[in-house]
Amino acid sequence: MAEATQKQPNPTASRPVRCIVKLGGAAITNKGELESIGVENLRSACAQLRQAMSHSGATEKVAGMDWSRRPGDPTDPVVDAEGLSEMEGLGLDTNFVVVHGAGSFGHFQASRSGVHKGGLQSTLVKAGFVATRISVTSLNQEIVRALAREGIPSVGMSPFACGWSTKQRNLESANASQIIQSLHVGFVPVLHGDAVLDELLDCTILSGDVIIRHLAQLLNPKYVVFLTDVHGVYDRPPSDPNAVLLREIEVDDTGSWSIVKPALKGSNKGVEISVAAHDTTGGMETKILEAAAIARLGVDVYITKVGTEHSLRALQGDTSSEDWLGTVIRSSK
């Protein structure tokens, strides 16, 4: 890991990455229904991403980049080739990376087969690996298309196909040179949690959160945004009426964290922190740990609810005002 990190070129010299965005599985899919996209949330997230990328903030002409047929669409897509060739650039700061979770895609296939446990000599695991990748890459395709319809030049990149692999579930090989090349020429890479090969277990699941941490380390973005289906991190399950939204968490050098805002009564040691009720990989503990690991790098992490004014402000990197609703996780230094 550390070696892989060092070997790769540093893209920040030429064009610093502004933001890595996690589209949480719970935020963009309908958790109760197999392979069902949360169409409105996904559309909103893509439109807000475009707004955050926009130089002027004004609504420019959208250069639609999904020229494929839609299911049930009787006519071929219309492409304004002349109009596009006359546009002087997109007017967008495209220096973003998108990573998404699986939600109701992939989880069913992975859990039925136990892909995360490994063991490819088992026919069930081998079949489940194939089935899981089919499901998560379907979702990736839909997200790339939704971004492209908003005029965001997005390119899907599957971690498995990129050659990313793990060793005992820890990221072992994760060359990002193609991601960096793509950013350099103005594309927005779209990665996802994936089934990958594991040096010891044969195979496992690599979560989107682990991918984000690795990319944050490599690309040193200005900030990282997690879009989820609740307003942020709570002191107990958000369904609990007494749940308190934690507004600011600080992480020190050792990885220990403390709640800065709000001031909670008593010790925070016993706080049952909760981000999203429905996580397909790792759950809330992993998510907090990954977010804390990113904050330790000196990169602010904003966790907030998809499809709200707060998510737009997070994507714009502006969470300083008092009325912003979400959780900021940052380094105490």
Added chain:
Amino acid sequence: MAEATQKQPNPTASRPVRCIVKLGGAAITNKGELESIGVENLRSACAQLRQAMSHSGATEKVAGMDWSRRPGDPTDPVVDAEGLSEMEGLGLDTNFVVVHGAGSFGHFQASRSGVHKGGLQSTLVKAGFVATRISVTSLNQEIVRALAREGIPSVGMSPFACGWSTKQRNLESANASQIIQSLHVGFVPVLHGDAVLDELLDCTILSGDVIIRHLAQLLNPKYVVFLTDVHGVYDRPPSDPNAVLLREIEVDDTGSWSIVKPALKGSNKGVEISVAAHDTTGGMETKILEAAAIARLGVDVYITKVGTEHSLRALQGDTSSEDWLGTVIRSSK
């Protein structure tokens, strides 16, 4: 290129690749209709591939590996997890690589925008690059699913995502280590013609035929099969009633080729060789040149019509009998 070839591990030491299969765009899509799959041809190609992979030749239990919803399917997929976990392996020699063309996918998007000419500073080209990749990866997804339904453990691998790139349209970087790893653990990599980055032109189209030649060089398969929509290579357009199917072509060390069977009257210099009328990249000349380049490596190339008894025999590597219909291209040595 040569350097990249040398650097990569030689997989033939442990498990020789049996066959690289090209599913031609014209063979598996409906050329007249935008983004329309030739469902019956694709299904037949996948079933024949399974038969060719089968150790016993008999029909074993098919371990279906597409556990995703089908459009219009009201019910969730049924997965026989218990049955699968009891299976002792797949009973298949999965040491195959599949590469497919674009056909009615990608061609529209690429030609509307001129992606093959490069120039990413143009908004039209940038949008076309994104649109082309969306279209060809949609087709890749459908082919992976069709293979998975036949119990073939297929994994989609996009050349762009794999970091493959060109320089002035010649393959420049094409690391195959993930393909080799995947073969090693029993997966069937499924690649495709793709929009890629180009060191001099910014971007271009990398055709499936060029991918095949590179993989043949790296993996040294026993044979390569091109499945297309006509019986093989003809001496003139196959639509011409006087067209003669060329049964055997020999390629010498210099790359010159001569027709061994049938014995044609006069010189073959003027022969207007034709493979498939509808090629999205390169056309017939490129195809013959790529096939000849593979044959020069000492790897036999079989070109034949999809969905026939001849395609099954080609996939099984058995084209020796007189009644096999197709074109064999081999080295004269």
